Amino acid sequence: MYQSTIETNKSAIIVGASLCGLMTGLALARTGWNVRILERTGSNPRSGACLQVDSGDFDRSETAKLLRNLASGGIRSVEAWSSVQSRLRAEIETDPRIELYYDRRVETVDQDSDAAWAVTDKKELFRGDILIGADGHRSIVRRHVAPDRPNAIFAGYMIWVAIVDEKDIPEKYRPALNAPVVDMPSGIGDFLLGSIVSGADGSRAPGERRLGWAWYDNTRNKLLRQMGCVKGNLVHHSLNAPDIPEATLIELSRQAMERWPQPWLAATLQSIKTRNITGIPIAEYVPDQLTNGRIVLVGDAAHVLTPLSASGFNNSLQDAATLADCMAKDIGGNGATIKEAISEYEALRLNHVRGAVQSGQAFSRSFGRK
Ligand SMILES: Cc1cc2nc3c(=O)[nH]c(=O)nc-3n(C[C@H](O)[C@H](O)[C@H](O)COP(=O)(O)OP(=O)(O)OC[C@H]3O[C@@H](n4cnc5c(N)ncnc54)[C@H](O)[C@@H]3O)c2cc1C
Incomplete structure (x- = not known):
């Protein structure tokens, strides 16, 4: 009953x-x-992603x-x-x-x-x-x-997402106070969406903000299937930090160094080093x-x-x-x-x-x- x-x-x-x-x-x-x-x-x-709360319709x-x-x-x-x-x-x-x-x-x-x-x-x-x-x-x-x-059907790519405290990256790489809030550097067939957001306490003071990033990656479908994140054409779950193979993290660090300008390079490397990163297979x-x-x-x-x-x-x-x-x-x-x-x-x-x-x-x- x-x-x-x-x-x-x-x-x-x-x-x-x-x-x-x-x-x-x-x-x-x-x-x-x-x-x-x-x-x-x-x-x-x-935790994890950043969100545009002002986009879209009137x-x-x-x-x-x-x-x-x-x-x-x-x-x-x-x-x-x-x-x-x-x-x-x-x-x-x-x-x-x-x-x-x-x-x-x-x-x-x-x-x-x-x-x-x-x-x-x-x-x-x-x-x-x-x-x-x-x-x-x-x-x-x-x-x-x-x-x-x-x-919903797997769209054939994933996003690596993380948020990093600004104070955890070297001071020389931290964004200027007037830096654009959103940045979208191109990679090598991929790209990154970076956002500067307020700190957990709402502060926008330099050193107190956070850097959110989303790396659009279409080369990991085999890994997503091996890890059971995607089965057939269905997304089952995200690739959570503890489950990401060490070899993938090493490769991501190398690729980040080839691709991203500061402050996004420092932010991605910090996330990878501390395993503060999630892989999200995208569905539609x-x-x-x-x-x-x-x-x-x-x-x-x-x-x-x-x-x-x-x-x-x-x-x-x-x-x-x-x-x-x-x-x-x-x-x-x-x-x-x-x-x-x-x-x-x-x-x-x-x-x-x-x-x-x-x-x-x-x-x-x-x-x-x-
Ligand atoms: C990486 C990423 C970045 C994004 N960026 C943006 C952006 O910049 N701008 C934008 O507008 N949108 C963005 N989106 C989309 C946006 O976040 C969502 O459309 C929005 O938050 C609405 O989500 P939701 O509440 O409908 O679903 P979800 O956030 O998926 O929440 C579903 C909830 O239901 C619960 N649930 C599921 N099954 C059950 C069950 N059986 N019983 C009880 N509870 C259950 C889950 O635990 C969860 O809490 C992004 C999405 C992703 C993945």
């Missing part, structure tokens, strides 16, 4: 508490919905403006992923309409005419009026929404639908774009805001109206996100390898 949790009126279950799940929860709660968010990992903050709705301010802290620039996540988490903690459950891996989702629900690995059953998949590029909720085409997914009945997809569960487009976060924010604006119209919490609101969300977002993924596919087709 499942242990069932209390049901509430106008209640939403969200699977996944990364950036899109948190933004969707905040946006829905502000329209009067009660939200429970289920996250498979523990509460330790995520924010048309008040909800989108609000979310962008909450996520960016008013800094319209490139940010460490962990900084954005901690701002959103802090906001969630102040909202009595939101409950966030860590260490809950959702195993199945389903629905009937009255409700949708998720069952976790702890055999708890969470029921709500709607269920939202914000569970990323390997979404299990997508299997319910798009059973005929549930998987063009959706044919975003909803099925009471179940809805947002963020990378809905659409997976190349990170080069720098618009995955932005599209996630627009998904969250649009869904909340549609659900706000459902004053009475009546089932028929919920379904209309969900259909409206799909009508407003589907063509836009399909176009966003497809425009990035041109890059992946030229850069990606079999």
Whole structure:
């Protein structure tokens, strides 16, 4: 028997508490919905990449403006992923309409005419009026929404990502105060995207900042398959620091010395030396639908774009805001109206996100390898 949790009126279950799940929860709660968010990992903050929080569309709705301010802290620039996540988490903690459950891996989702629900690995059953998949590029909720085409497909390349404290690289290589915040040096058939972001305490003072870098690499597909990160045409997991073979790190150091100017050479070498580096195989997914009945997809569960487009976060924010604006119209919490609101969300977002993924596919087709 499942242990069932209390049901509430106008209640939403969200699977996944990364950036899109948190933004969707905040946006829905502000329209009067009660939200429970289920996250498979523990509460330790995520680290690794940098994120452009100001890219993409002009924010048309008040909800989108609000979310962008909450996520960016008013800094319209490139940010460490962990900084954005901690701002959103802090906001969630102040909202009595939101409950966030860590260490809950959702195993199945389903629905009937009255409700949708998720069952976790702890055999708890969470029921709500709607269920939202914000569970990323390997979404299990997508299997319910798009059973005929549930998987994002490996795009044929990976990105090595890391963030380095500026104080950990030699002073002579640290960027000037007025250095461009984003830099994109070309390599030898590859390239690097470097970002100068504020320190963990928000400081932008010289010596206190951080250097985030993403090295686009299309020569490691054999390694990704050997390590089980990619199987067939599916991405299974990232190549985490402890698992990167020593020989690969030595080769990366040599290649970095042949390719990158300062401060990126110092930053990459520091990351490699300290094994503060993750390899992320890149996948893509063009959706044919975003909803099925009471179940809805947002963020990378809905659409997976190349990170080069720098618009995955932005599209996630627009998904969250649009869904909340549609659900706000459902004053009475009546089932028929919920379904209309969900259909409206799909009508407003589907063509836009399909176009966003497809425009990035041109890059992946030229850069990606079999
Ligand atoms: C290297 C890299 C760089 C990027 N750079 C940019 C950029 O510069 N600009 C930009 O706009 N976008 C960028 N993106 C994309 C952007 O980060 C995402 O589109 C955005 O953060 C939304 O992600 P998400 O919350 O939908 O999914 P994710 O961040 O993948 O989160 C999914 C969450 O769901 C949880 N989860 C998964 N399965 C389950 C389950 N069964 N049960 C419970 N929980 C589950 C996971 O633990 C995770 O917390 C980048 C992506 C990558 C990989």
